Every structure is written in C-alpha cells, then in structure tokens.
Amino acid sequence: MEFQIIWFILWGLLWAVYFALDGFDFGAGILxxxxxxxxxxxxxxxxxxxxVWNGNEVWLITAGGATFAAFPTTYAYMFSYLYTPLLIILFALILRGVAVEFRPKATTETQKxxxxxxxxVGSFIPALLFGxxxxxxxxGLKFDDSGYYGTLFSLLNPYGVIVGLLFLFTFIVHGGLWISLRAPEKLAEKTIIKARRFWYFQTVSAVIFLALTxxxxxxxxxxxxxxxxxxxxxxxxxxxxxxGFYIFRDRRGKAFISSALFIITLVFSGIIGLYxxxxxxxxxxxxxxxxxNSSSSPYTLKIMTIVxxxxxxxxxxxxxxxxxxxMYKITEKDLKEESY
Known part of the structure; x- marks a missing residue:
C-alpha cells in the first residue's frame, strides 16, 4: 500500500513537471x-x-512509462477509452518536433x-487536448465492466472544454514569458504584451474551472x-x-517561476481531488x-522506486x-547561425 501511494504521488508529480516544462514550448509555438x-x-x-523542447518531452515519456509500469490496468484502459484524442496528440507532437527541427533548414518560402x-498546429492541439x-x-469517464460508452465528441463537453481552455491560456502565458526571457528585446516586448492580455483569459477560465468543478x-x-x-x-x-503581479511590473523571471508553480499546484490540486x-x-x-485495483505488484513498485x-x-x-x-539572451550573432 505504501508503494502504491508513493507511485500515485509520483504519477501526479511527473505530469505536473511535464506540463510546467513543455507547457512553455507549447505556448511559444502557439504565439x-x-x-x-x-x-x-x-x-x-x-x-x-x-x-530544450526535446529534453522537456523526456518527462512525457517518463509520465507515460510510469503509468504503464506502475498502473498497467489504468494505462491499458486510458489508451483504449481515450485512443483517438491521445493519437491526435501524438501526431501533433511528432509534427511539432519535425517542424522545429526542419524549419531552420527550409530553403523556400513555401517550405518555411x-x-x-x-x-x-503541433503546439495548439496538444495544449488544448491535454486539458x-x-x-x-x-x-469521470462513462464506463463500466462492459466498456466505454463515450466518443471523441462526447469528450468536448462544457467542463472538458473549459479545462482545455485553461490549459491553453496557461501555456500561452507561460510560453510568452519564456520568449520574453530569451528573445531580443523588441520581440520580448511583443510577447510580454501578449502574455499580459492572455493572463486575463487565463484568470477568467480558472475562475470558471473552479466553479464548474x-x-x-x-x-x-x-x-x-x-x-x-x-x-x-x-x-x-x-x-x-x-x-499577473510580476507580468505587469515587467519582472519576467519571477513571473515565469510563478507561472510554473501555478501549473504544478493546479495539477496537484486535481490529483488530490482524484485520490x-x-x-x-x-x-x-x-x-x-x-x-x-490497477497497480502493479508491490515487488514491481519497489524495484521502480529504486530505479x-x-x-x-x-x-x-x-x-x-x-x-x-x-539561458542567455539571444543575439543577432546567434540568429545568423543556420540553426540553434
């Protein structure tokens, strides 16, 4: 039982860390x-x-792997019941990865x-659908011992959509702050303005989320x-x-840290509620x-804990x-290079 609880906490932590890290990649891609x-x-x-985006996705692999190893029954049912949206997310992540790698190598305007x-697209779709x-x-999903009764469209219910929008706006703010920390000042100023505007949407969606929950x-x-x-x-x-306090006072580093902590505590609030x-x-x-009722054996969980x-x-x-x-300010010299 101890290892089951430990891995439940780790399961939530891995997802929270993933969203806090890859979330700003999604937001940057959307902006x-x-x-x-x-x-x-x-x-x-x-x-x-x-x-950094590739390293950030390590946490997605880790979270998925932890679900598979620690809670195999949950993993099996999750990828059965949510097969279509998860497959769409996977294709979008592949598209984003290929686009980020090949954009600097494009030779024509059409390719670019x-x-x-x-x-x-590869940033927008996962940001929304993860939420x-x-x-x-x-x-709660509509299932019993006979199977799952939902569809892709039934997932797009009012509550699911508002959580999706909360994730989307949160990642946009998070991504805007990241760009403002690293990009040349002219671009940084444009993105911080966007982050300030989307912080209002983020806050409104958070209030609606709390009420609808x-x-x-x-x-x-x-x-x-x-x-x-x-x-x-x-x-x-x-x-x-x-x-919001730090964004509007142009203290970008503290705003970014606060945004990351918001994502982590938001996810953990949901995990605590699920327990x-x-x-x-x-x-x-x-x-x-x-x-x-869906965890691996105590011995497996013990070995995983050691790993x-x-x-x-x-x-x-x-x-x-x-x-x-x-973590440095990008200069014109950096941009003259063919790729990062």
Missing part, C-alpha cells in the same frame, strides 16, 4: 505566428525553445510557411474531508495572481480504476545543465 513576423524573429522563437504552420483529457478524467466533479470531496489540503489550490490561486482514483467512472464508483531514486536525479542534473547553458 509564434502572431509575434514573429520577420524572419529574424521567427528564428529567435525557434532558437528560444530549440535546445508549411513548417511555421506545423509549429503552430480536455484531464478535464474528462476529473469528471463543484458542479461536474467530486474533486472537492477530499478537500472537505481533509481541509488542510485546501492549501494546495490556495497556493495555485496565489501563484496565478503572483504571475484514490486514477480514472473515475461516471456510471458507478465501483467501476473506477484506482491506485489499489527512480537512481536515475531521476541524473535526468534533473542534465536538464539543469541544459537550462544553465542555454
């Missing part, structure tokens, strides 16, 4: 066609995310425009039982307003997939080195 009009500006945005579109997917998990989900039940846990969503609200469920059933709670203790610090160290190495 890309709207803030980068000149060729040098487009190169600057790609240069800003180029050295196609890769520009690929960067935008829709998690929104539906929070709400009480109507469409049971996430608040755990918080009512253990009021101390309200500190986590309270911290999320604080980080959201701290992000002990991984995928709740909206038909009958007895069909829900929980950390107790995590050894290898996750290594991943953190090399990613920290990557960020330290590439």
């Amino acid at each position: 890309y066609p709207f803030v980068a009009k000149e060729e040098t500006e487009k190169k600057a945005v790609i240069h800003a995310i180029g050295p 425009k196609l890769w520009d579109l690929g960067i935008f 829709v997917a998690f929104g539906n998990i929070f709400m 009480a109507v469409f989900t049971n996430l608040y039940d755990n918080f009512v039982k253990f009021p101390l846990w309200f500190l986590v969503p309270a911290l999320a609200v604080f980080c959201l307003f701290a992000t 002990p469920n991984l995928i709740p059933s909206s038909i009958d709670p007895k069909y829900s997939l929980t950390l107790f 995590v203790i050894i290898f996750v610090p290594i991943v953190i160290l090399y990613q920290a080195w990557t960020y330290k190495t590439f």
